[in-house]
Amino acid sequence: MSMLLEVNNLHVSYGAIKALQGFSLYLEEREIVSVIGANGAGKSTFMNAVMGMVKRDQGAVFLKGEKLPGKNFMVVQNGLSLVPEGRKVFAPLTVLENLKIGAFSRAGHGDVNKDMEWVFSLFPRLKERIHQHAGTLSGGEQQMLAIGRALMARPQVLLLDEPSLGLAPIIIRDIFAELRRINEEGVSILLVEQNARQALLLSHRTYVLQTGHLLKEGLSKDLLSDPEIKAAYLGTREKR
Amino acid sequence: MKKSLWASSAFVVLGLILIFMPLSGYEEGIVALLCINCIAAMGVSLLTGFTGIFSLGHAAYMALGAYTAAIMTVRYGVHWFPAIVAGGIIAVLIAWLIGMPTLRLTGDYYAIASIGLGEAIRLVLENWQSFTRGARGFPGIDSYTSRTVAVGFFTVLGIGMFNLIYSRLGRELKASRDDRVAASLMGFHTPSSRMKALLISAFYCGISGALLGGYMNFIQPSMFDMMKSTELTAVVVFGGLGSMSGTLLGSAIVTSVMEYFRDISQYRMLIYGCLLVVIMVLRPEGLLGSREIWSFIPIQTLRSVFRPMPRPDARPKERG
Secondary structure, eight states: OOEEEEEEEEEEEEEEEEEEEEEEEEEEEEEEEEEETTTTSSHHHHHHHHHSSSSOOOOEEEEEEOOSSSHHHHHTTTEEEEEEETTOTTSSBBBHHHHHHHHOOSSOOTHHHHHHHHHHHHHHHHTTTTTSSSGGHHHHHHHHHHHHHHTTTTTSEEEEETTTTTTTTTHHHHHHHHHHHHHHHHOEEEEEEEEHHHHHOOSSSEEEEEEEEEEEEEHHHHHOOOHIIIIIIIIIOOOO | OOOOHHHHHHHHHHHHHHHOOOOHHHHHHHHHHHHHHHHHHHHHHHHISSSOOOOOOOOHHHHHHHHHHHHHHHHHHOOOHHHHHHHHHHHHHHHHHHHHTTTTHHHHHHHHHHHHHHHHHHHHHHHHHHHGGGGGGOOOOOOOOOOOHHHHHHHHHHHHHHHTTSHHHHHHHHHHHHOHHHHHTOOOOOOHHHHHHHHHHHHHHHHHHHHHHHHHSSSSGGGGGGHHHHHHHHHHHHTTTTHHHHHHHHHHHHHHHHHHHHHGGGHHHHHHHHHHHHHHHHHHHHHTTTTTTGGSHHHHHHHHHHOOOOOOOOOOOOOO
């Protein structure tokens, strides 16, 4: 295994408010890493800072040892692809058009159709609705579309910001199962999630954020049985 | 056939008809005015309808084009053609200077900033007595805007515009209009495409202003006040945001209506206002909505009449 993505000592602030105060993280190839935390812990800020969508006060992001630029569109061209919070599919465009637009940032145009087939094999629901406007899809289908669209860029790292947001539990399970499959086919995944249980079950390693600081990090399966995490994030208590 | 090719051929046909149609002198003037207004409207439509940037100051770019062409032809004896093009280029340069800091704004904030900037440019023209003759206006411009010249510019710029909106840049603009965050996550450099949209729209308005100078033979700063800017944006909304042919249709209708009621000129604004209210009540999305005019032609039906075999790559009819 080799180091794919490395985030060093990231500081981000909104005016006087410090949203992220020195957060570091690494992601190895073919790994799933999740970042969990409560509302306002800085999860989305972290994601946006990695993607270059908010200004980083301090710290740097490295992809395969090379420093990533701070400009968003360059980060995308370097091979990071974010599935944004709230999905943000192009509502007036059809499913097919949304997927095509995802391939925009690639240098070559070669295997677009092949990748499209791959996305359809992951999410057959999308193929059924290929000419439907994205705005008329259900929330879960839009999330699948957003993931498919991000995959069309052939990312080196797939980043997901709250993929479970606003979805029914059964859909969440489906989507997380597909994420595992995507990972097994060789895509490294960095996931930010409020749904701590699903994130811990899916990922190999997990970082726990609290008000801009790292609270804990470790193997996900260890954290699942960690009493502190259990009480704070999983809503279960040790039986006495 | 590609849509842009269709549109280009339509423009060539339209241009030829407009140039060779036998008309009285008065009607020729109206055709020229129609073309001038349509050029400016296309520019604003690209920015407002296709990029989602509301501007209420685009009359200022017309003023820049008009004054540049007027000063070059009258004072320096430059031929009208390079003077008109220079008018467009000056508008682009000023738009670039203005766009650098202000395009960071979005939505209502940009609209407010654009009002201020438009007025600022007008006031500079009004008070720079030694160069622009100030509020007295600038008389004695050659009437270089004949029907042929106006229609010629309209045809060329129209073809350019329709090729642009179906180009890669056109798609980038529409993506950043629909969702700026999502567009930038797809790897679009949205600030740069927004800037390009502003520059191109300023170019169109500059050319339109320069032609207007040659048409009226006289320009003054108050011709390019906020009223005019509002009219430009209103025409675009009237025709349908995101529809270039709707913009042209809207602009043609508004210009004709205004011209038709010239006799009762003190009531023209009243009629103009009523027209806008009526269309906004009946069709809030504008005349054509966000569709282009040829999407109203029932191509599927025509195809089934002329070619019974369905084409394998024909897109199924839109659902939902």
